Amino acid sequence: MNKVTLYDSHKKLNAKFAPFAGWDMPIQYQNVKDEVLAVRNAVGVFDVSHMGEFFVEGPDTYAFLDYLLPNDISGAAMGKAIYSPLCREDGSIVDDLIVYKLDAEKALVCVNASNIEKDFLWFQKFLKGYNCTLTNQSDKYSLLAIQGPHTIQTLKKLGWDDADLGLEYYACIERADYIIARTGYTGEDGFEIFCSHQFVQELWDKLMELNVKPCGLAARDVLRLEVCYPLYGHELSDEVTPLDSALKWTIKSQKNSYVGKEALEKYKPKSKLIKLTLEKGIPRADYNVLNDKQEVIGKVTSGTLSIILNQGIAIARVDLAKANQSSLFYVAIRDKLYEAKETKKPFVTGGHL
Amino acid sequence: MSLNIPKNLKYTTDHEWAKLENGIVTVGITDFAQSSLGDIVFVELPEVGTKIEKGTSFGVVESIKSVSDLYSPVTGEVVEKNSDLESSPEQCNSEAYNSWMIKIKVAKPDQFEELMAPSAYEEYCQNSH
Numbered sequence: 001m002n003k004v005t006l007y008d009s010h011k012k013l014n015a016k017f018a019p020f021a022g023w024d025m026p027i028q029y030q031n032v033k034d035e036v037l038a039v040r041n042a043v044g045v046f047d048v049s050h051m052g053e054f055f056v057e058g059p060d061t062y063a064f065l066d067y068l069l070p071n072d073i074s075g076a077a078m079g080k081a082i083y084s085p086l087c088r089e090d091g092s093i094v095d096d097l098i099v100y101k102l103d104a105e106k107a108l109v110c111v112n113a114s115n116i117e118k119d120f121l122w123f124q125k126f127l128k129g130y131n132c133t134l135t136n137q138s139d140k141y142s143l144l145a146i147q148g149p150h151t152i153q154t155l156k157k158l159g160w161d162d163a164d165l166g167l168e169y170y171a172c173i174e175r176a177d178y179i180i181a182r183t184g185y186t187g188e189d190g191f192e193i194f195c196s197h198q199f200v201q202e203l204w205d206k207l208m209e210l211n212v213k214p215c216g217l218a219a220r221d222v223l224r225l226e227v228c229y230p231l232y233g234h235e236l237s238d239e240v241t242p243l244d245s246a247l248k249w250t251i252k253s254q255k256n257s258y259v260g261k262e263a264l265e266k267y268k269p270k271s272k273l274i275k276l277t278l279e280k281g282i283p284r285a286d287y288n289v290l291n292d293k294q295e296v297i298g299k300v301t302s303g304t305l306s307i308i309l310n311q312g313i314a315i316a317r318v319d320l321a322k323a324n325q326s327s328l329f330y331v332a333i334r335d336k337l338y339e340a341k342e343t344k345k346p347f348v349t350g351g352h353l
Numbered sequence: 354m355s356l357n358i359p360k361n362l363k364y365t366t367d368h369e370w371a372k373l374e375n376g377i378v379t380v381g382i383t384d385f386a387q388s389s390l391g392d393i394v395f396v397e398l399p400e401v402g403t404k405i406e407k408g409t410s411f412g413v414v415e416s417i418k419s420v421s422d423l424y425s426p427v428t429g430e431v432v433e434k435n436s437d438l439e440s441s442p443e444q445c446n447s448e449a450y451n452s453w454m455i456k457i458k459v460a461k462p463d464q465f466e467e468l469m470a471p472s473a474y475e476e477y478c479q480n481s482h
Contacts, residue, residue: 032417218418
């Protein structure tokens with residue numbers, strides 16, 4: 001099992017650990033609820049060093065990424081971060097990722113820890129003919145996500161560079177010791193800092209001295225689900241396309257070509273993701289979802305108790321035709337059916353820029 | 354880790370505590386269990402009158418991120434449930450040994466004697482790390 005650089009620091013804080021994508025990761029420190037509330041109302045820090053970092057470098061960096069990914073990478077301004085699915089020719093999703101446009105000949109691509117090897121092979125397959133190199137530098141980088149409305153004031157107290165703190169939402173910049181981006185997975189304002197293992201220890205220790213709340217992957221999952229961000233392996237998988245997964249906005253049909261374009265242009269979605277709230281009961285992944293005729297029409301992909309709403313929330317994948325005729329849904333929890341209301345907006349609106 | 358294991362109770366391998374008084378076994382989850390589960394946010398208990406078997410699930414406790422079954426330490430019939438826990442599940446965290454879940458009219462009193470004594474349970478917890 002892989003250990004993050006800060007493993008001993010987490011251990012000292014009495015973190016509970018669990019295996020995640022081959023890493024022994026801190027799941028929670030004291031209390032998930034307090035960690036979620038710290039990020040919504042103040043500031044928290046996540047060690048997400050398990051995430052993968054690829055670098056694409058050379059004159060054809062953006063031509064390559066633009067062909068590989070459905071979203072518009074070339075058209076985005078230098079210094080921007082772009083979220084995109086990574087698709088196969090048939091439109092199915094290999095992974096979802098963020099491209100950070102560091103300079104005209106260098107991009108960082110941050111991928112899910114569980115998919116590093118699969119993604120790298122997929123990237124390599126299309127590299128031929130492009131004048132750029134691809135390297136997997138996941139082992140060299142630690143990653144901290146500092147998230148919450150007090151992020152800026154906290155980093156100011158550390159004497160952090162004002163130019164970095166002035167970054168726009170989904171913008172990034174590379175410095176000598178780190179790459180910083182105004183991105184995150186919580187819906188709140190915040191930064192993600194990719195850095196060396198030595199730098200991460202110093203930064204973590206300073207954040208702890210300022211009483212920034214250490215937050216684990218459990219709180220991170222609640223936070224992302226409250227604002228309805230998808231998670232690979234749950235909402236997204238090898239079995240579905242972006243068009244089945246509320247990611248139509250990431251597919252740029254005006255692009256001349258990209259991997260999966262032909263398939264996606266012809267594709268008719270069979271299922272869709274819906275958002276459900278429950279007055280009673282906590283929905284969990286794989287629980288059956290039923291329509292008003294009490295027919296099983298799909299399954300919960302992610303579910304939890306929302307800390308902010310104090311009620312059960314779920315994203316579910318349901319059969320398109322059977323769901324569209326229904327105004328009422330049920331989630332089967334153990335042997336009982338619990339009423340679930342569909343909502344169109346995210347459960348919680350985060351405070352990001 | 355210092356373990357809170359009262360001497361007047363018996364214990365299961367699934368981390369329930371049990372107390373026998375006048376043919377009625379009172380059941381809850383141990384301090385070790387609540388601590389491993391983290392924030393308990395939901396408790397589901399059986400209705401009074403339900404017949405339950407030793408070692409089978411009689412309900413669930415849920416933390417924010419997990420669902421765990423509750424297992425009956427004895428065979429018998431549920432004669433009372435602690436409805437307070439359904440509205441205030443967090444009591445299981447703050448007062449594990451005052452947060453009784455159900456009372457069972459025990460069918461086979463010998464089953465209570467087979468449960469772990471506090472010393473055996475303490476050793477069991479230390480080995481389960």
